[in-house]
Amino acid sequence: MLASVKGLLITLASTLNGFRAPVTRQYPTTPTPVKPRYMGFPALTWDDKVDEPFCTACMVCIRNCPTQCMSATMKDNPLQQEGKSHRRKIVDTFEINLNRCILCGICVNVCNFDAIVMSHEHELSTYERNGDRMDLPNLLEMGMQYQAETAWIPPTQRAKAAEEKASGDQQKAPEEVSGEQEKAAGEASS
Ligand code: SF4
Numbered sequence: 001m002l003a004s005v006k007g008l009l010i011t012l013a014s015t016l017n018g019f020r021a022p023v024t025r026q027y028p029t030t031p032t033p034v035k036p037r038y039m040g041f042p043a044l045t046w047d048d049k050v051d052e053p054f055c056t057a058c059m060v061c062i063r064n065c066p067t068q069c070m071s072a073t074m075k076d077n078p079l080q081q082e083g084k085s086h087r088r089k090i091v092d093t094f095e096i097n098l099n100r101c102i103l104c105g106i107c108v109n110v111c112n113f114d115a116i117v118m119s120h121e122h123e124l125s126t127y128e129r130n131g132d133r134m135d136l137p138n139l140l141e142m143g144m145q146y147q148a149e150t151a152w153i154p155p156t157q158r159a160k161a162a163e164e165k166a167s168g169d170q171q172k173a174p175e176e177v178s179g180e181q182e183k184a185a186g187e188a189s190s
Pocket residue numbers: 054055056057058059060061062072110111112113114115116
């Protein structure tokens with residue numbers, strides 16, 4: 001008798017569980033949102049202040065890419081000649097064969113110019129073997145979308161701000177200590 005009731009309760013509980021919202025999604029009509037730190041395909045960033053890419057085509061990422069799926073060329077920067085940019089050289093062409101990219105993030109880690117990010121893009125399947133060769137405009141478009149989505153701040157700018165804050169805190173600390181000492185001395189003399 002007790003075993004039957006227990007069985008009925010288990011059936012009832014599992015029936016009620018079935019009424020809960022499903023944990024699965026109907027991909028691709030309902031894509032799963034990615035997490036903020038998700039590493040999708042690499043993309044190039046755009047410097048809004050100067051209105052040009054951050055990338056100078058210095059080749060550091062290209063030399064470090066383990067799958068050799070990137071290539072780039074540089075040119076003299078016309079905006080530097082006009083006095084609008086500090087970049088003497090600027091990217092002219094850039095290509096990443098995303099079919100060969102293993103999403104390792106090394107290109108992002110080695111770039112000294114905040115020029116490349118691991119975007120949130122991950123849905124670029126094609127039927128062709130080399131259907132995902134992304135050129136400069138494609139990579140910049142992906143990068144700009146990522147920058148807008150994540151309110152992106154260049155990592156060097158972020159690190160500099162953190163450093164300034166830390167050194168400000170350090171300078172402030174002795175002032176606070178001497179203020180407290182003065183207060184204590186005032187209280188003792190009164
Ligand atoms: S993305 Fe960075 S490391 Fe790669 S070529 Fe451009 S500036 Fe150099």
